Amino acid sequence: MSKLLQFILIITGVCVGLLLTAQIRTFLPASSSFPFDQLKTKNELVKSYTDQQAVLKSQIIALRDEIAKIQEDIQKNYHPEDVDRLNQLKKELGLTKITGEGIEIVLDDSPKVEREALDVNDDSLVHAADLRDLLNVLREAGAEAIAINNQRIVVSTPISCVGNSILVNNFHMLPPFNISVIGDPKLVFSKLSDENALVDLNKRVEKNGVVMKMKPKGEIVIPLYSGTYQARYLEVFDVF
Amino acid sequence: MNRKIIILTIAIFVGWLIVVQYNSFKKVSSIVARDTSSNVFREIQILKTTNEQLQTEIESLEKQLEEYSSQTLAYQALLKEIERNQLLNGHVDAVGPGIKIEIDQPVSAIWFTDLMNELWGAGSEAISINEIRLTSKNSWFSQIGEKQVLISGNLLNSPYFIYAIGDRKILEQAITQGGGIISRIKATYKDPAINVVVSQEDEVRMGMSNF
Numbered sequence: 258m259s260k261l262l263q264f265i266l267i268i269t270g271v272c273v274g275l276l277l278t279a280q281i282r283t284f285l286p287a288s289s290s291f292p293f294d295q296l297k298t299k300n301e302l303v304k305s306y307t308d309q310q311a312v313l314k315s316q317i318i319a320l321r322d323e324i325a326k327i328q329e330d331i332q333k334n335y336h337p338e339d340v341d342r343l344n345q346l347k348k349e350l351g352l353t354k355i356t357g358e359g360i361e362i363v364l365d366d367s368p369k370v371e372r373e374a375l376d377v378n379d380d381s382l383v384h385a386a387d388l389r390d391l392l393n394v395l396r397e398a399g400a401e402a403i404a405i406n407n408q409r410i411v412v413s414t415p416i417s418c419v420g421n422s423i424l425v426n427n428f429h430m431l432p433p434f435n436i437s438v439i440g441d442p443k444l445v446f447s448k449l450s451d452e453n454a455l456v457d458l459n460k461r462v463e464k465n466g467v468v469m470k471m472k473p474k475g476e477i478v479i480p481l482y483s484g485t486y487q488a489r490y491l492e493v494f495d496v497f
Numbered sequence: 498m499n500r501k502i503i504i505l506t507i508a509i510f511v512g513w514l515i516v517v518q519y520n521s522f523k524k525v526s527s528i529v530a531r532d533t534s535s536n537v538f539r540e541i542q543i544l545k546t547t548n549e550q551l552q553t554e555i556e557s558l559e560k561q562l563e564e565y566s567s568q569t570l571a572y573q574a575l576l577k578e579i580e581r582n583q584l585l586n587g588h589v590d591a592v593g594p595g596i597k598i599e600i601d602q603p604v605s606a607i608w609f610t611d612l613m614n615e616l617w618g619a620g621s622e623a624i625s626i627n628e629i630r631l632t633s634k635n636s637w638f639s640q641i642g643e644k645q646v647l648i649s650g651n652l653l654n655s656p657y658f659i660y661a662i663g664d665r666k667i668l669e670q671a672i673t674q675g676g677g678i679i680s681r682i683k684a685t686y687k688d689p690a691i692n693v694v695v696s697q698e699d700e701v702r703m704g705m706s707n708f
Contacts, residue, residue: 262500269507276514299538306544313551320558327565331575339575346582349633386531389610396637412633415618418532419540427547427618429540453640484547485554486585491622491662493584494592494702 303422307429314428314483321352321481351411351482355402357439359477360446364391365433367466372421372431380465383432385418387458387467388425391436392416394455398448400440402479406430407437409482426484433468442473531611531681587632587706591623593662595701596669600657600682601692606638606646608682612659615678619671621661623703627653630706665697 325347332340347353366372367381392410395403403410408426417424422431438445448454449471461467564574583589598612613631616624624631626648635649646653661668672695673679679693 262504266504266507269504269511273507273511273514276511299541302541303544306541306548309548310544310551313548313555316555317551317558320555320562324558324562324565327562327571328575331565331571336572336575339572339579343575343579343582346579346586346588349586350582351633352582384532386607386611389614390607393606393610393637393639397639412631412636413617413621415614417614417618419543422540424540424543427543429544485550487550487620487622487663488581488585489622490593490595490664491584492592493580494590 303429310428317483318481325353350486351402351409354481355439355479356476357401358442358473358475359400359437359439360442360471360473361477362391362436362438362449363433363468363470364388364436365468367468369466378465380461381467383423383434383467385416385423387455388416388423388434388436390455390458394448394451395436395438395440395445398440398445400438400445402439404437404479405434407435407480409480411482411484413486414484426482437477437479439477439479446471446473531607585622587623587630587703590705591630591662591703593622593701594665595621595660595662595698596665596672597694597696597698597701598657598659598661598672598679599692599694600655600659602686602689603644603646603655604657604682604686604691605643606640608678608685609638609646609648609653612672612678612682615672616659616661616668619663619668621663621668623662625660625703627658628704629653630703632706635706660698660701660703662701662703669695669697 328340328343344353348355364383364387366383370377370381372382388405392403392414405416405425408414408428408430410425414426415424422429423434424430452459458467458469462469561574561578564570584591609626613624613636629635629648629651635651637649639647639650641647671677679695683691683693
């Protein structure tokens with residue numbers, strides 16, 4: 258066997274050895290391989306809980322509206338300053354409906370991909386992190402109120418990815434995401450157009466077909482927050 | 498001829514290994530991605546728990562409505578609601594059990610965004626970073642250069658001390674689980690290796706927000 262061939266075989270053998278070693282030592286994250294019928298059951302369960310959630314949230318909104326009406330009567334007849342104070346606090350917490358000028362943003366997956374497909378390119382999808390980053394920029398721009406697919410966003414709103422879907426306020430959502438923002442449209446546009454803002458998302462809009470559209474709107478109505486504020490552990494700290 | 502077949506076979510095998518290894522590295526790098534693809538039934542667990550909380554909120558609002566409908570109790574209900582909302586929005590000092598997170602070196606703004614998201618998602622009822630209480634008026638993070646992070650326009654210097662009030666066990670588990678936010682931060686900041694310490698606290702005190 259010629260020396261060149263021997264050399265080639267030795268090098269190839271070394272490479273094979275190195276690659277085998279690397280492959281054996283690489284820890285792979287577990288990936289889902291649930292059978293089709295179990296996924297179908299899961300999707301049906303999700304739908305059932307989501308439908309129930311929608312009903313519960315509409316009951317919460319109705320109750321908060323009814324309480325607000327009684328508070329209005331109290332304001333007119335008895336304690337206007339206290340009700341004013343309460344309304345200001347409720348506004349800060351997102352517990353009141355708000356109307357004003359602003360912008361509407363649409364974020365959607367690339368039209369060339371199917372989110373549910375097995376081998377989809379992740380860069381062509383909208384991620385929970387994109388929504389979080391967008392909210393961050395909108396807050397920096399002084400947005401007075403924000404909603405995603407009619408879900409009011411508050412300071413404690415979690416936005417997470419679970420499988421193919423995204424949970425906003427623990428409410429199941431799929432794209433397109435319609436983001437309503439009440440605030441100064443010029444300031445919001447200016448912040449969103451900053452090249453240092455949303456770097457990763459803008460790159461994927463340009464290169465991977467993720468859709469992001471914005472337009473100003475004279476009147477936007479953002480509903481009140483229909484989730485819960487927990488205070489099971491939180492107490493007022495009273496020094497005395 | 499046999500030699501050529503052997504060489505060809507080995508070359509094909511090497512090529513296959515290279516592709517498999519590349520795909521493995523791609524999957525591993527997803528561990529330090531900002532979102533993890535969680536257990537397929539986690540969504541159901543979250544939705545179930547959320548619906549239970551919504552049901553509890555409905556019961557609480559119905560009770561509140563009853564109080565407001567009573568002439569003798571309405572004003573007390575109003576004052577109670579003011580006090581609760583002041584507490585929730587950081588208008589008063591707060592206390593409660595929770596966790597403390599210490600991070601010893603600068604991290605970028607996106608990791609703060611993600612860490613706060615995890616803490617709120619795990620049920621935090623109040624959060625502060627370096628004694629700055631997070632509220633509806635100050636909850637955004639921005640980056641100047643590579644190492645300077647601002648919270649609502651105010652400089653945040655490391656080391657960072659983050660406190661969250663809530664169920665201590667749940668909060669700690671949520672952020673320290675394998676593949677969770679803390680392990681992702683550690684995987685991102687390896688050189689020098691970042692030190693993140695999470696501890697449960699019997700009592701966390703937070704001042705009111707200055708915003």
